[in-house]
Amino acid sequence: MTLFLSDVDGTLTDGNGRIAMQDIEQIKKWQEEGNLFGLVTGRDQTYCMTLLRFYGITPDCLITSNGANTFFQGKNFSIDSISKMQTDDLFQKIAPFQKDVIGFVTLENGMHYFYSEKDKRIMKEEQAHLKYFAVELLEQINHSVPKISIFVRDAAKMEFYLKWFKKNFNDLDVVSPSYDYIEISQKGCHKAKALDFLIGNFHIDENKIGFIGDGSNDVPLFERLDQTYVMAHAPSHIRSCAKTEVASVSEALKKEREREHV
Numbered sequence: 001m002t003l004f005l006s007d008v009d010g011t012l013t014d015g016n017g018r019i020a021m022q023d024i025e026q027i028k029k030w031q032e033e034g035n036l037f038g039l040v041t042g043r044d045q046t047y048c049m050t051l052l053r054f055y056g057i058t059p060d061c062l063i064t065s066n067g068a069n070t071f072f073q074g075k076n077f078s079i080d081s082i083s084k085m086q087t088d089d090l091f092q093k094i095a096p097f098q099k100d101v102i103g104f105v106t107l108e109n110g111m112h113y114f115y116s117e118k119d120k121r122i123m124k125e126e127q128a129h130l131k132y133f134a135v136e137l138l139e140q141i142n143h144s145v146p147k148i149s150i151f152v153r154d155a156a157k158m159e160f161y162l163k164w165f166k167k168n169f170n171d172l173d174v175v176s177p178s179y180d181y182i183e184i185s186q187k188g189c190h191k192a193k194a195l196d197f198l199i200g201n202f203h204i205d206e207n208k209i210g211f212i213g214d215g216s217n218d219v220p221l222f223e224r225l226d227q228t229y230v231m232a233h234a235p236s237h238i239r240s241c242a243k244t245e246v247a248s249v250s251e252a253l254k255k256e257r258e259r260e261h262v
Helices: 021-032 046-055 084-097 116-128 156-166 191-202 214-226 249-260
Strands: 003-006 036-040 061-064 070-072 073-080 103-105 111-114 148-150 172-178 179-185 209-213 227-231 244-245
Touching: 003 061, 003 249, 021 036, 021 249, 036 191, 046 061, 061 191, 070 191, 084 103, 084 148, 103 116, 111 116, 148 156, 156 172, 156 179, 172 214, 191 214, 209 214, 209 249, 214 227, 227 249, 244 249
Parallel strands: 003 036, 003 209, 036 061, 209 227, 227 244
Antiparallel strands: 061 070, 070 073, 103 111, 103 148, 148 179, 172 179
């Protein structure tokens, strides 16, 4: 039995959030053969479950919010989170920069929470695909959060703001998974840490784990595992971190199947 894990955006799904038919077929075949399949993503659990169920796939494992939470054998586990104090501090500091960046928090229920009604209104206009906008504002959330997302309204300013967030919030981990988003997690929180939790608590053989991804938040898993695949469209510095370059999840699963039968 082998566990195969896939990143979501840009790896399993295309720019419209759809999964290719050949990937669906290979995932179902993989599970029918007695193997496990799961997602490792910056997305929330509700999004992941809804996505896979639409295609008739039941995940065996989920690592969500860039490693802040995991789902395995029907149970949820919180691995890391950002405290309410850290969250309030960050949103107060970025409030003056609203013309360039807008932050929000997505909880595992799939709802997006904003600092102000104005932020929410702008995002409904500019990022309508988010769909699920919470009625409550962030100030009404009285607990820690898995991660904070920052939408950079002008992608040309991404480099500036990425450096700014790293400098001003060095007690948190800051990465850019796409050209217009920055994701912020608790220091030391990443996908590989969550996987290590599962390996240690559920006695999973790490030599029987495969992973495919395409972004900077996937690098910890590329470095942690031996059987790693990277999408051919990923930047060169990301491709260099993985073992094998492929064009799709289905191609990676076929290679995993071949490896098992060698």
